[in-house]
Amino acid sequence: MNVPDYNKAVKTNGRMSRLMVIFKKEVRDHLRDRRTLLLALIYPLLAPLLVAGGLYLAGTTIQSERTAVAFDVVVVGADNSPLLIEHLEAHDISIVVKTSLIEAKKLVLDGHIPVGLVIPENAEGEKRFTVQMLMNLSRVSNLRLTARLERVINILNAELTKERLVEAGLEKDFAKPIKIKDVSVTRLPNIAVFFYNMMPPLIIFMIFLGGVHLAIDTTVGERERGSLEPLLLSPVERWILLLAKSKAAVLFTAITSFINIAAFYVFCGWAASLSKHLDQPPAWYMFIAMFVISIPLMAIAVALQMSIAVITRSMKEAQIYLGLLPLVPALPGMIMVFKPISPGAWDVAIPVFGQMLLLGRLALSESVTIAQVLTATVSTSIAAALIFWLAARWFKREKMFLLG
Amino acid sequence: MIKMQGLTKTFGEGKTKVTALDGLSLDASNGRVTGLIGPNGAGKTTAFRIVYGLLSADSGHASVDGIDVGSERMEAQRALGVLPDVRGLYPRLTAREHIRYFGELHGADGSALEDDIDDLIKRLGMEDFADRRAKGFSRGQELKVALGRALVHRPKNLILDEPTNGLDVMSSRSVRDLIKEMRDDGHCILISSHIMSEVAVLCDDLVIIANGHAIAAGTPDELRQQTGADDIEEVFVRAVIKEQGAAI
Numbered sequence: 001m002n003v004p005d006y007n008k009a010v011k012t013n014g015r016m017s018r019l020m021v022i023f024k025k026e027v028r029d030h031l032r033d034r035r036t037l038l039l040a041l042i043y044p045l046l047a048p049l050l051v052a053g054g055l056y057l058a059g060t061t062i063q064s065e066r067t068a069v070a071f072d073v074v075v076v077g078a079d080n081s082p083l084l085i086e087h088l089e090a091h092d093i094s095i096v097v098k099t100s101l102i103e104a105k106k107l108v109l110d111g112h113i114p115v116g117l118v119i120p121e122n123a124e125g126e127k128r129f130t131v132q133m134l135m136n137l138s139r140v141s142n143l144r145l146t147a148r149l150e151r152v153i154n155i156l157n158a159e160l161t162k163e164r165l166v167e168a169g170l171e172k173d174f175a176k177p178i179k180i181k182d183v184s185v186t187r188l189p190n191i192a193v194f195f196y197n198m199m200p201p202l203i204i205f206m207i208f209l210g211g212v213h214l215a216i217d218t219t220v221g222e223r224e225r226g227s228l229e230p231l232l233l234s235p236v237e238r239w240i241l242l243l244a245k246s247k248a249a250v251l252f253t254a255i256t257s258f259i260n261i262a263a264f265y266v267f268c269g270w271a272a273s274l275s276k277h278l279d280q281p282p283a284w285y286m287f288i289a290m291f292v293i294s295i296p297l298m299a300i301a302v303a304l305q306m307s308i309a310v311i312t313r314s315m316k317e318a319q320i321y322l323g324l325l326p327l328v329p330a331l332p333g334m335i336m337v338f339k340p341i342s343p344g345a346w347d348v349a350i351p352v353f354g355q356m357l358l359l360g361r362l363a364l365s366e367s368v369t370i371a372q373v374l375t376a377t378v379s380t381s382i383a384a385a386l387i388f389w390l391a392a393r394w395f396k397r398e399k400m401f402l403l404g
Numbered sequence: 405m406i407k408m409q410g411l412t413k414t415f416g417e418g419k420t421k422v423t424a425l426d427g428l429s430l431d432a433s434n435g436r437v438t439g440l441i442g443p444n445g446a447g448k449t450t451a452f453r454i455v456y457g458l459l460s461a462d463s464g465h466a467s468v469d470g471i472d473v474g475s476e477r478m479e480a481q482r483a484l485g486v487l488p489d490v491r492g493l494y495p496r497l498t499a500r501e502h503i504r505y506f507g508e509l510h511g512a513d514g515s516a517l518e519d520d521i522d523d524l525i526k527r528l529g530m531e532d533f534a535d536r537r538a539k540g541f542s543r544g545q546e547l548k549v550a551l552g553r554a555l556v557h558r559p560k561n562l563i564l565d566e567p568t569n570g571l572d573v574m575s576s577r578s579v580r581d582l583i584k585e586m587r588d589d590g591h592c593i594l595i596s597s598h599i600m601s602e603v604a605v606l607c608d609d610l611v612i613i614a615n616g617h618a619i620a621a622g623t624p625d626e627l628r629q630q631t632g633a634d635d636i637e638e639v640f641v642r643a644v645i646k647e648q649g650a651a652i
Contacts, residue, residue, distance in 0.1 A: 021508040025497075032496040032537075226492030230553060233456050233486045234509040235478035398459055 018236050022244035026218055027251060036213050040252050043209065044260035047202040052267035055195045059275025061144065071145050072096050074104045074134070077119035081129075084119065087156045093149065108134045114145040127164075192278045193364065194337070199264050199290075200359035201333025203257065204352070207294060208301045208326035210256030211249035215305035216318045218245040223400070224315055239392040242306060246388065249302040257298060261291050282365040290362050296377050297329075297355050300384035307391035310400060332356060348376045351383035405592050406432040406455060406484075406561055410464035412616075413450050424450040426616035427464070432594040432609070434560070437587050439607035440596045443644055447616040448596045449489065452563050455594075456486050468561050482510065485559035489566050491550040495539035499530055502538065503552040510557035517556075524552045529578065543570035551579070561592040568602060580606055600637035612640060614647040 030036040070092040078085050078097045085095055096113060098104045107113045116134030123129040131153070135146050162172040173179075219242075222228040231241070268281040305322055312318040329352045336356075348354035354376030358368050394400065413425040425447045432438035440448050453459040455466045457477040466473045468480040493502060500521060507517045525534045528548045533541065538549065547570065554562065567583065568576040583606060587593055597603050603610065610627055612620040620627055620643045624636055633639045 017511075018509060021505070025501075025505050028501075029494055029496050222492075225494075226488075226490035227494055228492070229458065229488050229490060230486070230492050230506070230550070231509075232458055233481060233484075233488075234506060235481040236509055237478070 015237065015240055019240050019244045019247070022236070022241060023247050026214070026245055026248035030214050030217070030248065030252065033213075033217070036217075036252060039213050040210060040256045041259060044206050044256050045263050047206065048260065048263035048267040051195050051198050051202065051264065052271040055192060055268055055278065056271040056274060058191045058195065059271065059278045070094060071148075072113045073149060074098050074107050074113045074116040075119065076101050076104045076116070077121060077123070080119040080121055080123040084123075084131075084153070084156060088149075088152060091152045091155070093152060105134055108136045111136065111139060114139070114142040115149050117149070192272060192281075195268070196281055196363045197337045197340070197360065199268075199363045200356055201330040201337065203260060203264070203290065203294065203359060204297060204333060204356060205326045205330040206260040207253060207257050207297045208304075208329055210253035210260075210298075211302050212305055212322045212325075214245075214249040214252050215302060215309050216315055216322060218248070219306060219309040219395075220312050220318045221315050228400075238396045242310075242392050242395045243388075246302050246306050249305065250298050253298045253302060254295070257294055258291060261287050261294075282362060286362045286365060289368075290359055293355055293358050293362070293368075293373060293376070296380035296384060297352060300352060300380050300387065301329075303384045303387035303391060307387055307394065310391055310394045329356070333360070336360065346375075348372045349379045351380040354379060405434050405469055406430075406438075406563070406594050407467045408451060408455065408464070409466075411451060411454055411461045411466060412463045413447075413454065413459065413461055423616055425454075425461070425464075428613065428617050429464075430611045430618060430621065432561075432592050434592045435587060435590045436608040437583060437593045437595060437606050438609045438611065439603045440594060440611050440613060441598075441600075441603055441640060442613035446613045448613060449565065451613070452486075452488075452565060452594075452596070455480075456484055456563060457481055482557070483560055485554040485557065485562045487547075487550055487554045487562070487564045487567055489569070491543075491546040493538040493541065493546055493549055496537055498535050498537055499541075499545070499549045499552070500525065500534045502549050503556050506553040507556040512557060520556060520558070521552075524555060527582070528552055529575075544572060544575045547571060547575075547579075551582075560590075562586065562594070564593065564595045566597055567595055568597070568599065576602070600635070600640060604636040610636070610639075612643045614644050619643050619647040 072094045073088065074096045075085065076098050078095060089095060096107070098107070101118060104116045104118070108116045114136070118132035118134065120129055120131070123131075133146065133149065136142050137146065161175055165172050165174045219228075222231065232238070265281065265284060265287040272278040272280050304325060308321050308325065309318045312321060332353060333356050340360075348357055354372075358372060358376055361368050408428055408430050411425045411428045412423075415422045415424060428447060428451055430438070430440065440451065442448055450459065454461050455468065455473060457473050457480060460474060469483045471480045471483060473480040497505070503521050503524060504517065507513075507520065512520065525531060528551055530545075530548050530552065533545055538546070541549070547567075551567075554564075564583070568579050571579065580602065583593060583595070587608070595603075595606065597606075604624060607624065609623055610621065611618050612627075620630065620639075622630065624639075627636070627639045627643075628634065631639045631642045633642055
């Protein structure tokens with residue numbers, strides 16, 4: 001057997017090339033990993049699908065509210081107010097006459113008819129009377145039809161009021177001293193705003209989830225498999241090792257985020273286009289801006305993932321902590337969906353929160369300034385670097401491979 | 405050449421404090437196979453981990469070819485090839501990719517590296533599985549990949565922890581032959597093994613370790629003479645019993 005010349009000197013290589021060797025290995029390794037690919041390619045589609053689905057439903061609901069769709073109303077005592085019955089029928093409401101209240105209630109309860117009306121016997125010839133609405137709001141669609149019935153009755157109410165005021169010698173608007181005219185100051189004066197507001201926290205959630213499997217697998221996972229020890233025997237600085245792994249995790253996070261943001265643009269655009277009552281989502285370049293603004297978030301997300309992964313004792317423990325991690329930065333954004341805040345001048349300087357505010361503005365097609373973007377980028381990048389520095393220190397500890 | 409001088413190492417504090425090494429010294433020379441043997445928990449793995457730069461000693465020094473591991477870890481690691489007890493492969497990389505990865509980490513690249521990889525694959529009998537992913541490899545196949553990984557940067561010094569653990573007879577013999585060839589080529593080889601017959605066949609020098617320090621050292625013949633025992637297993641047993649008696 002021919003023994004090779006082991007005495008031949010092997011050239012030493014620089015930090016950059018060692019970093020690239022590890023980076024390329026991690027990328028190749030994880031491109032072959034089904035779990036990483038699932039997380040990178042499929043997961044980012046789910047939230048946009050959900051939001052677009054909600055947007056679509058909202059659009060169809062508004063559409064059907066604004067186009068008069070005929071529906072049935074069961075009426076007990078129809079003979080007591082022919083005027084009301086005639087008015088309802090003139091507004092595309094079909095009357096199902098019943099004499100028994102029990103029977104009418106059963107029809108509504110069983111969902112055969114969305115809403116019922118009980119006209120009292122004393123309605124005939126009376127100027128004022130009370131009708132009862134038999135409601136079944138356990139079905140969402142009934143809510144809309146019940147509200148419409150109420151609106152149609154109120155139209156008659158308004159007409160009768162005007163007639164009676166004129167009869168009494170008063171102006172027809174006498175009973176309405178203050179009129180209301182809506183003037184919206186936002187570009188998106190409808191329900192779509194609510195859904196577009198959901199994008200920033202969901203984008204941030206995905207950023208903190210995108211590289212999580214790689215972060216776990218390349219640190220605590222390596223320790224569990226026993227491959228960390230041979231790797232640490234290589235003449236590579238520990239921080240270079242962690243940086244190379246972090247860069248691979250950032251790459252997968254960036255791919256995940258890009259798919260996520262692109263899916264929001266495509267799916268929400270599609271859902272909004274199906275209803276003329278919904279405003280379109282922001283333009284494509286706003287989504288590009290969202291991706292660019294998110295880059296420091298990817299760095300801090302991976303730095304946090306790495307720092308947690310290197311101090312946990314097992315993959316299971318790391319999965320528990322890192323599974324909860326995305327909720328922390330996404331939570332303020334979720335609260336802001338329901339309770340928007342007006343950010344102060346320096347709020348964008350708060351790491352992560354700054355990006356959340358900027359993404360929120362872009363999601364509503366509002367402008368952001370270069371100064372705001374730079375402030376948010378610098379602050380989050382500094383925070384990411386500090387967290388990575390801590391992770392690198394922890395990675396150097398003997399405990400790193402003795403744990404477990 | 406691998407040297408350990410007065411290595412001490414403790415883990416934990418207070419009641420959980422464990423002394424893993426207590427002044428261990430040994431010299432492993434070039435062109436010789438030195439066996440570090442001892443009962444479980446004697447401190448062998450800790451000593452190895454200090455030499456290859458994974459742990460730092462509380463006191464004492466370790467060096468590889470005169471390079472101090474504590475102060476010049478990476479330089480020492482370049483001169484060292486290690487087969488750890490836990491082979492630790494990446495399940496989604498092929499055997500060839502494993503060897504290439506570690507070669508590149510040591511600075512090798514290009515056609516020279518590819519030639520070396522081909523040569524190692526041939527020498528270690530890995531042709532059948534060289535381009536298969538490591539998931540599902542037998543222990544023998546894992547060991548060969550780990551050996552290839554340890555040898556790819558042509559180290560002058562080798563630490564082999566249980567080099568034939570889990571191998572069948574033919575594979576064990578082939579690994580032993582490889583170790584002898586490298587010794588004849590002038591390499592410094594430090595091994596640890598619980599298989600006394602293997603130690604007897606392979607080792608030119610032996611260091612018996614217990615309670616974190618060397619309790620006997622010398623060539624197999626010298627140790628036989630010192631203890632009056634016929635074979636290495638008996639030498640080991642007598643030395644350890646004597647140490648335990650002294651400790652009590």
